[in-house]
Amino acid sequence: MNHANGSAVAGSSSGSGDDLAPRRNSKRPKYSRFTQQELPACKPILTPKWVISVFTLIGVIFVPIGVAALLASNNVVEIVDQYDDKCVPPNMTNDKVAYIQNATFDKTCIRTLQVLKNMSQPIYVYYQLDNFYQNHRRYVKSRNDEQLRKASQANETSGCDPERTANGAPIVPCGLIAWSLFNDTYKFSLDNKNLTVNKKGISWKSDRDHKFGKDVYPKNFQNSSVIGGAKLDPKIPLSEQEDLIVWMRTAALPTFRKLYGKIEQDLKEGDSIIVTLENNYNTYSFSGKKKLVLSTSSWLGGKNDFLGIAYLAIGGLCFFLAVAFTVIYLVKPRKLGDPSYLSWNRNPAGN
Numbered sequence: 001m002n003h004a005n006g007s008a009v010a011g012s013s014s015g016s017g018d019d020l021a022p023r024r025n026s027k028r029p030k031y032s033r034f035t036q037q038e039l040p041a042c043k044p045i046l047t048p049k050w051v052i053s054v055f056t057l058i059g060v061i062f063v064p065i066g067v068a069a070l071l072a073s074n075n076v077v078e079i080v081d082q083y084d085d086k087c088v089p090p091n092m093t094n095d096k097v098a099y100i101q102n103a104t105f106d107k108t109c110i111r112t113l114q115v116l117k118n119m120s121q122p123i124y125v126y127y128q129l130d131n132f133y134q135n136h137r138r139y140v141k142s143r144n145d146e147q148l149r150k151a152s153q154a155n156e157t158s159g160c161d162p163e164r165t166a167n168g169a170p171i172v173p174c175g176l177i178a179w180s181l182f183n184d185t186y187k188f189s190l191d192n193k194n195l196t197v198n199k200k201g202i203s204w205k206s207d208r209d210h211k212f213g214k215d216v217y218p219k220n221f222q223n224s225s226v227i228g229g230a231k232l233d234p235k236i237p238l239s240e241q242e243d244l245i246v247w248m249r250t251a252a253l254p255t256f257r258k259l260y261g262k263i264e265q266d267l268k269e270g271d272s273i274i275v276t277l278e279n280n281y282n283t284y285s286f287s288g289k290k291k292l293v294l295s296t297s298s299w300l301g302g303k304n305d306f307l308g309i310a311y312l313a314i315g316g317l318c319f320f321l322a323v324a325f326t327v328i329y330l331v332k333p334r335k336l337g338d339p340s341y342l343s344w345n346r347n348p349a350g351n
Contacts, residue, residue: 047336048329055322059315066311069300076303077117077296080128083109084290087279096284111275111292119267119296125197126257127182130289134177134250142176143248148238151215166224172216173238173248179222181247183230186260186292187276195273197261203245212238212245229281257293 033039044050085093087109092099099105133139144160146153157164160174171179188195216239218232232241239245246258267273275292283290295302 045336048325048334052322052325052329055318055325059319059322062311062315062318066308066313066315069308069311070305071308072298072300073303073305073308076298077119078303079113079115079294080291081111081113081275081293082289082291083111083277083279084283084288086111087277097282100279100282100284107279109277109279111277113273113275113292113294115267115269115271115273118269119294121264121266122198122297123263123265123267124293124295124297124302125186125188125260125263126293126295127184127186127260128255128257128289128291128293129182129283130255130291131286132251132256132283132288133254134256135252135254139176140250143178144174145211148173148211148216149213151213151217154216154219163224163228166220169220171221171223172219173221173232173244176228177248177250178244179228181229181232181244182258183278183280184290185278185280188263189274189276190267190271195263195265198264199242199261201242202259202261203242204249207245207249208239208242212241214239263294 029035085096087107088096088099089105092105100107142160142163144153144156144158147156147160154172155170157170157174160171160176163171163176163179164174165171186197188197214237217237218234218241221234222228222231230243232244243260251258273294277292279290281290300307
C-alpha cells in the first residue's frame with residue numbers, strides 16, 4: 001500500500017519537473033519569403049541576340065552623346081596665361097621667394113592677352129593654381145564653421161590651429177584656409193577703356209546664405225607676424241566677401257581653378273586685352289604655378305574633353321563587341337544550352 005503511494009508520488013513529481021523545465025529557445029529566424037530569397041525575380045536568359053542588341057543600343061545612345069559633349073567643349077573659347085615666372089624681375093629669377101616675400105618690391109606686372117576667337121559674354125575670369133594641395137587633411141580641418149556662421153561664436157577658434165589667435169586675441173575668420181586666401185589682383189582694359197569685372201554672385205548661394213553669417217565681420221585677421229595672403233575689409237560681413245567664400249570651398253585636386261569674376265562684355269577676334277596684375281601670392285615656396293584664365297561656357301559648362309571622350313570610348317567599345325559577337329554567332333553558332341559542350345560530356349572518362 002505504501003509502496004503504491006510512493007510510486008504515485010514519484011510519478012507526480014517527475015511529471016511536474018518536466019513541466020517546469022526551461023524550453024530551449026530556437027535561433028531559427030522567422031520564416032518569410034524575403035529572408036529566404038523566394039520572392040519573384042527576373043532571370044533573363046542572355047541569348048546571343050539579346051546581348052548583341054543591348055551592346056548595339058548602348059553604342060547608339062553613347063556615341064551621339066559623346067559627339068555632342070565634344071562639340072560643346074570645342075565651342076568653349078579659353079585664354080590661358082601662365083604669369084608666375086614672367087612677372088619676376090630678371091635680376092630676381094634666382095631667388096623668387098625673396099622677391100615675393102619682400103613687401104618693398106613693386107609687384108605690378110603688365111600682360112597682354114590676344115583674343116583668337118569671338119567670345120560671348122559672360123566671360124569668366126579664373127585664377128588657376130598648380131601643385132597646391134588644398135585637400136591636405138590638416139589644411140582642410142583648419143577652420144571653425146560655427147565661428148563663420150554666428151557672431152556669438154566669434155571667440156570659438158577650436159580646430160583652427162595654427163591660426164587661432166594673434167597678439168592674444170582670436171582671429172575671425174580663423175584657420176589656415178582663410179589665412180592663405182589668394183591675393184593676386186587683376187585689372188583689364190581694352191582699347192584704353194577699362195573692362196569691368198563683376199565680382200557679385202561668383203560664390204554658391206547656399207554658402208552665402210547658410211555657411212557665412214551676415215553679422216560676422218573679420219577681426220584681427222592677417223595681424224600676426226607672418227602674412228598668408230589677402231586681407232579682408234573689417235566693415236564687410238563674411239557673407240558678402242565672396243572671394244573668401246570661393247576660396248574656402250576647398251579643391252579636391254592639386255590643380256584647380258577658382259572664379260575671380262565675370263566680364264559682361266563680348267570680345268571679338270583680334271582684340272588685345274591689357275592686364276595689370278599684382279603678383280602677390282607666393283607659389284614659389286612650393287614650386288607652384290599661377291595662371292590667369294578667361295573662358296566662355298557652354299550648356300555643358302567649361303572646356304573639358306574628358307566626358308565626351310569617355311562616352312565615345314564606351315560607345316565605340318560596345319559597337320566593337322556587338323560586331324565581334326555577331327561575327328562569332330554567324331561564323332560559329334553555338335546551340336543554346338547544349339549539354340554536349342560540358343567538359344564532363346566531352347570527356348566521359350572523367351580524365
